[in-house]
Amino acid sequence: MLLYIAKRLCQTVFVLVGITFATFCLINIVPGDPVQVMLEKRADPEMIQQVRHELGTDKPLPEQYINFVEGAVKFDLGKSYFSKEPVMSMLLRGFLVTAKLAAISFLFAVTIGISCGMLAAIKRGKPTDSFLMMIAILGMSAPSFWIAIILQIIFGLKLNLLPLSGLDQPLCYILPSIALGTRYAASIARITRTSMLDVIKQDYIRTARAKGVKESMVFIKHALKNALIPIVTLLGTQLGNMLAGSMLIEKVFSISGIGKLAVDSMTNRDLPLVQGTVLYIAVIFVVINLIVDLSYALIDPKIRYGKGA
Amino acid sequence: MIRDNLLEVNHLKTYFYTDEGVVKSVDDVSFSVQPSRTLGIVGESGCGKSITLLSIMRLIENPPGKIVAGEILYNGENLLKKNKEEMRQIRGNNIAMIFQEPMTSLNPVYTIGEQILESISIHRPELDKGEARERALAMLKMVNIPMPEKRFNEYPHQLSGGMRQRVMIAIALSCEPDLLLCDEPTTALDVTVQAQILELINDLKKKARAAIIMVTHDLGVISEVADDVMVMYAGKVVEFATVDQIFAQPMHPYTCGLINCIPSLDKEVERLSTIPGMVPSFNEMPKGCAFAPRCSRATQRCKENMPELIDIGERKVRCFLYEGKDTE
Amino acid sequence: MKFFSFFYRKNKYIEDVAEQGIEYTSYYQDSFRRLKKNNAAMICLSVLALMVLIVIFAPWISPQDPNAQSLKDALRGPSAQYFLGTDEYGRDILSRIIYGTRISLSVGIISQVLATAIGVTMGVLAGYYGGYIDSLISRVMEIFAAFPELIFAMGIMYVLGPGVSNIFIALALLSWVSTARLIRGQVLQLKQKEYVEACIASGGASFQIIVRHLVPNCISTIIIMVTLGIPGAIMSEAALSFLGLGVQPPTASWGSMISAAQSYISLIPLYSVLPGLAIIIVVISFNIFGDGLRDALDPKLKNQ
Numbered sequence: 001m002l003l004y005i006a007k008r009l010c011q012t013v014f015v016l017v018g019i020t021f022a023t024f025c026l027i028n029i030v031p032g033d034p035v036q037v038m039l040e041k042r043a044d045p046e047m048i049q050q051v052r053h054e055l056g057t058d059k060p061l062p063e064q065y066i067n068f069v070e071g072a073v074k075f076d077l078g079k080s081y082f083s084k085e086p087v088m089s090m091l092l093r094g095f096l097v098t099a100k101l102a103a104i105s106f107l108f109a110v111t112i113g114i115s116c117g118m119l120a121a122i123k124r125g126k127p128t129d130s131f132l133m134m135i136a137i138l139g140m141s142a143p144s145f146w147i148a149i150i151l152q153i154i155f156g157l158k159l160n161l162l163p164l165s166g167l168d169q170p171l172c173y174i175l176p177s178i179a180l181g182t183r184y185a186a187s188i189a190r191i192t193r194t195s196m197l198d199v200i201k202q203d204y205i206r207t208a209r210a211k212g213v214k215e216s217m218v219f220i221k222h223a224l225k226n227a228l229i230p231i232v233t234l235l236g237t238q239l240g241n242m243l244a245g246s247m248l249i250e251k252v253f254s255i256s257g258i259g260k261l262a263v264d265s266m267t268n269r270d271l272p273l274v275q276g277t278v279l280y281i282a283v284i285f286v287v288i289n290l291i292v293d294l295s296y297a298l299i300d301p302k303i304r305y306g307k308g309a
Numbered sequence: 310m311i312r313d314n315l316l317e318v319n320h321l322k323t324y325f326y327t328d329e330g331v332v333k334s335v336d337d338v339s340f341s342v343q344p345s346r347t348l349g350i351v352g353e354s355g356c357g358k359s360i361t362l363l364s365i366m367r368l369i370e371n372p373p374g375k376i377v378a379g380e381i382l383y384n385g386e387n388l389l390k391k392n393k394e395e396m397r398q399i400r401g402n403n404i405a406m407i408f409q410e411p412m413t414s415l416n417p418v419y420t421i422g423e424q425i426l427e428s429i430s431i432h433r434p435e436l437d438k439g440e441a442r443e444r445a446l447a448m449l450k451m452v453n454i455p456m457p458e459k460r461f462n463e464y465p466h467q468l469s470g471g472m473r474q475r476v477m478i479a480i481a482l483s484c485e486p487d488l489l490l491c492d493e494p495t496t497a498l499d500v501t502v503q504a505q506i507l508e509l510i511n512d513l514k515k516k517a518r519a520a521i522i523m524v525t526h527d528l529g530v531i532s533e534v535a536d537d538v539m540v541m542y543a544g545k546v547v548e549f550a551t552v553d554q555i556f557a558q559p560m561h562p563y564t565c566g567l568i569n570c571i572p573s574l575d576k577e578v579e580r581l582s583t584i585p586g587m588v589p590s591f592n593e594m595p596k597g598c599a600f601a602p603r604c605s606r607a608t609q610r611c612k613e614n615m616p617e618l619i620d621i622g623e624r625k626v627r628c629f630l631y632e633g634k635d636t637e
Numbered sequence: 638m639k640f641f642s643f644f645y646r647k648n649k650y651i652e653d654v655a656e657q658g659i660e661y662t663s664y665y666q667d668s669f670r671r672l673k674k675n676n677a678a679m680i681c682l683s684v685l686a687l688m689v690l691i692v693i694f695a696p697w698i699s700p701q702d703p704n705a706q707s708l709k710d711a712l713r714g715p716s717a718q719y720f721l722g723t724d725e726y727g728r729d730i731l732s733r734i735i736y737g738t739r740i741s742l743s744v745g746i747i748s749q750v751l752a753t754a755i756g757v758t759m760g761v762l763a764g765y766y767g768g769y770i771d772s773l774i775s776r777v778m779e780i781f782a783a784f785p786e787l788i789f790a791m792g793i794m795y796v797l798g799p800g801v802s803n804i805f806i807a808l809a810l811l812s813w814v815s816t817a818r819l820i821r822g823q824v825l826q827l828k829q830k831e832y833v834e835a836c837i838a839s840g841g842a843s844f845q846i847i848v849r850h851l852v853p854n855c856i857s858t859i860i861i862m863v864t865l866g867i868p869g870a871i872m873s874e875a876a877l878s879f880l881g882l883g884v885q886p887p888t889a890s891w892g893s894m895i896s897a898a899q900s901y902i903s904l905i906p907l908y909s910v911l912p913g914l915a916i917i918i919v920v921i922s923f924n925i926f927g928d929g930l931r932d933a934l935d936p937k938l939k940n941q
Contacts, residue, residue, distance in 0.1 A: 011779070018780035026792050125372065141868065141920035143875050146895055146913030153906045203413040209368055210408075211428040211480065212401035215393070225418045244785035248876055252899060262788065263880050266795045278792050282784045301418060301464040 001297060001304055012290045016283065020069050023279045027271055028061065072279060078272045080265075087276040090261060095280075097167065098250070098257035102242045104173050105181035109242075110235065113185040117192025122219055124197060132189065139186030144245060148179035148252040165254040172253075180249045184238045191234050195227040202226070228299050236292030240285035314341040314382070315520045316365070316488055321379035323357070323364045326372065332591040334360040334374075336544035342537075344487065347514060347521040349535030349552070351528060351567065355588050357544040358524040359409075362490045365522075366406055367396050383488070402432040405481035409493040411474035415465035422461035425449070425480050432484040448479040452509060471502035475509070482513060489513075491523045495530060507533050528567060532556060540564050543588055543599035546618060549625040560626045562604045598628075606630065668857075671933040678929025681922040688919060691738050701729035703736040703889045712905050722907055725897060730908060733889035734915050740890045741919055744804050744874040745867035751809035752870075753863050756816025757855070761847055763817070764824025771821075778814045786811060790873050794882045804883055808870045816862045823855050857934040864927035868920040875916055891916050 052058040059067070071077045077087040120132040155175060156164040163172050199205065200223055208222045209215075247259020258277060265273035297304045323335035335357045342348045350358045363369050364376050367388060381388040383404065388396065400406075408414045415424060425445040429436065436444065449457035452475040465473055474494060481489060491510065495503040511534055514521055523534055531538055531552065538555045540548040540563065548561040559565045566584040586603040595601055601611040610629060618627045672678060691698060700720060707727035714722045721731040763774040784792070793807035827833055827850070836846050877883030878892030886893065891912040898909035 014776065015779050015783045018776070019783050022780055022784075023792075026796055029796055137921060137924055138917070141917050141924055143872055143879070143892075143895075143913060143916055145876070145879050146909070146916065149895065149899060149902060149909045150913070153902050153910075157903055157906070203408060203410050204416040206368060207408060207414045207477070207480075208416065208427075210366055210400055210406040212397045212399070212431050213427065214397065214431075222416055226416070240785045241787070244787040245876075247787065248879060251880065251896075262791065263882075266791060267881060274792075274795060278784070278788055281788050285785050286783050299418065302466050 008293050015286055019282045020072055023275055024065050024068050027275055077276045080273045081270045087272045091276050094258035094261040098246050101176055102246055105177040106239055108177050109181035109184035109188055113188025114192050117189040120193045121196035136186040136189045139182045144179050144183050145248040145252050147182055148249050151175045151179055167255050176249050176253050180246055192231055195230045196223055199223045199227045232292055236289045239288050244281055315344050317341040317382040319380045322377045323360050324377050325374045330592050333544050338546055340539050342520045344520050345518045346536045347523055347534050349531040349538045350524045351531055352541040353526055353588050356541040358541055359492050362492050362524055401428050402484045403486055404488045405486040406490040407477050407481050407494045409496055411470050411477055414477055415473055417465055420462050420464055421476050425483055428480050428483050448483050452479045471498055474506055487519050489519050489521045493525050547627045561628050562606050563600050668933045672929055675929040678926050681926040684922040688738055692742050695735050695739055699732035699735045701732045703732040704887045734912055736889040737891040740884055741871050745871040748805045748808035748870045749863045749866040752812040753816055753859055756813035757820050760817040760820025761824055761851055764821040781814045790877055791882055799885045801884055804874055808873055812866050819858055820855050823858055824851050827851055827854055861931045864930050868923040871920055
């Protein structure tokens with residue numbers, strides 16, 4: 001168990017270093033001088049030189065990289081070229097908005113996904129199963145931003161039930177959360193069903209039935225816990241993807257979260273902000289996946305007792 | 310001698326409906342079991358032995374499987390007429406089952422203790438937690454598991470195959486069933502462990518006065534535990550007799566073949582005899598006797614007509630060779 | 638109900654019982670027979686074939702030039718001249734959707750072929766040589782997998798700049814990792830097969846072993862990965878173009894059409910609905926066909 005955690009932590013540290021390196025490369029291979037972009041070509045060479053010095057971009061690359069990692073660890077990535085606000089405070093503000101939205105969508109996706117997947121598995125081969133899986137594959141194939149617009153048209157414009165944009169009241173969360181969560185709910189439903197059907201074939205399920213366990217408990221107590229590992233793996237990746245995917249939804253509903261920040265920074269070529277958003281979204285993603293891997297130990301005693309590591 | 314039947318199966322037919330056709334896994338099978346007796350069901354793989362047991366438990370997957378006809382009388386009540394809830398109350402309580410694969414038959418994410426307790430709490434809800442735990446520990450002791458308190462909190466993967474099968478037996482016996490169905494309980498185990506498990510099952514029969522149905526392809530197992538023997542071939546009963554009769558004087562050519570396959574230490578033989586060929590698959594089932602293609606004594610008639618199961622005293626056999634001897 | 642039969646999974650018992658009855662046929666014949674029986678997959682295959690025809694014959698099918706502006710006709714509803722209405726520049730929506738098929742399908746297919754080329758090479762190298770090469774490639778894959786899909790694609794697009802050919806590269810870089818992982822695992826398994834071991838033991842050249850024994854045995858995995866990767870790539874392209882980081886105007890792409898249409902949802906809702914429907918049709922066809930292909934070629938892959 002300890003070995004498993006240690007191994008996983010080492011790997012995470014390595015990946016984190018890799019991420020900083022990748023992000024650093026990302027910035028430094030962009031064609032065109034960011035300082036020129038920033039000063040919009042009006043500046044004279046002397047001024048450019050001065051700004052470069054301020055930003056530290058006149059130093060050799062290895063030194064710049066070390067400064068970058070140092071900044072990343074200290075949560076200080078400089079200021080935005082445009083708003084002159086510290087990158088970290090902008091990120092934090094955006095992240096809080098996005099995190100709230102993603103959390104609600106995630107809950108929505110998990111509840112709907114797992115229950116529909118279970119139901120389909122229980123009714124395997126029956127019309128309920130086929131119907132749910134049709135919906136799931138439809139949900140997986142529709143772009144989230146398109147679902148968002150459709151929801152806007154139906155519930156915002158035609159029925160006039162829910163607000164079209166913003167996040168200033170609780171009702172505002174409904175449409176964005178559904179739009180963001182649908183795709184994930186669909187894939188969770190599909191993997192839950194597959195995983196459940198796999199587990200249902202196992203001998204210990206037959207044992208449970210032979211013991212006289214209620215059919216509902218056979219599914220909930222005996223099958224679901226065993227089916228959980230592939231589901232949880234998927235959940236981890238999805239929570240991360242949801243954070244990134246929220247930028248599409250944020251655009252539709254004019255929400256200023258971290259996604260909007262990422263898109264704006266990229267279209268404006270605002271280097272520090274690009275670095276910050278990409279880096280920290282990846283870091284959060286990695287940390288979530290680490291938590292997921294460690295949570296396997298809670299589900300699977302084989303990992304807890306060191307055999308499955 | 311007439312005894313009260315604990316379980317009486319009459320004309321049971323369990324079919325599987327597949328894309329390729331209907332598989333008659335259990336085809337018109339009848340037998341009965343009495344308390345404190347063990348019925349052994351023998352046959353090669355794919356003869357419908359396990360499906361017979363699962364049919365009694367009503368655990369046939371539907372679709373594709375279905376019990377299409379017959380009755381299963383348990384204490385005179387037809388199990389096929391019970392609804393799901395009634396059946397659930399019977400399973401694990403009155404009728405319990407032990408499976409072939411101890412390695413995979415226990416749920417890997419729950420402790421041994423939890424799995425025994427579950428069965429007790431379902432069928433004996435009147436027991437409080439302490440009593441239930443006491444009983445579970447007693448069960449573990451009864452099946453000779455060393456250090457039951459320690460094992461109680463362990464997970465299946467921490468136990469050996471033999472230990473797991475003991476746990477399975479403990480679960481099966483935890484509610485004192487009067488009918489125990491064993492589906493090749495020793496096949497996956499080492500020879501020495503096999504002997505221990507069989508001894509345990511024999512002991513339990515004496516102590517608990519339960520009836521046992523033991524499904525196996527191993528005649529050695531049958532000779533150790535069974536009182537009566539039923540031989541199945543391709544979904545049908547081909548011979549029924551007491552264990553002594555079967556070994557002393559097997560009648561059906563298939564039974565003879567099975568017995569000749571057992572290696573013997575007494576006789577010096579150059580090579581073991583085998584039965585040529587395999588159990589026919591459902592879509593190449595011969596018109597007549599299913600065993601005819603492999604039978605050295607088959608006649609033209611065997612190939613064209615299916616013989617009936619005929620009574621010879623207390624025995625039964627499905628073969629034309631014994632026709633006309635049935636009335637004595 | 639026949640259409641839904643695709644979702645029906647065979648039960649263990651049927652497979653056990655059925656195995657005895659099936660006569661031996663070659664692996665691909667058998668797979669093809671299974672695929673042909675899968676009605677949903679066959680319907681989707683014909684939809685995809687239709688899409689390919691649309692891609693090829695786009696100039697002849699589209700009623701208008703997709704980029705011809707006519708401001709006086711802007712944002713009109715469906716009419717005889719503009720079958721599905723017009724956008725904010727008075728361009729014909731139907732023609733733009735037809736031309737958008739070209740972008741979507743080419744992005745999907747080309748990026749996945751590229752991804753497969755990278756993935757198979759990396760996977761075979763890592764699996765076959767093991768040791769340092771394996772650790773190096775595995776670490777690189779871990780870093781690639783450390784970014785959420787969309788952010789990763791955006792980052793690459795940011796570096797390369799917008800444009801269709803850059804989308805090919807970005808999406809190929811995004812999706813090679815999963816192929817490489819799968820192939821690596823398979824090669825590791827294959828390496829332990831007797832005939833490969835025999836080949837290695839008898840001093841067969843590595844290149845020959847890889848080309849003769851390893852890659853051919855991975856073909857079905859490769860086909861499945863390409864087919865199931867395409868819908869993901871199409872979705873990513875739509876998302877990138879929607880965010881303005883993908884296909885640039887005036888080229889018609891479904892994602893950027895939805896992006897533009899978003900401002901006019903109250904005026905002409907059809908404008909945003911239609912390109913989305915086009916995406917769904919293509920993506921769902923690839924998904925269902927890919928699932929069917931996977932079930933037919935390699936039932937074991939179902940859970941990966």
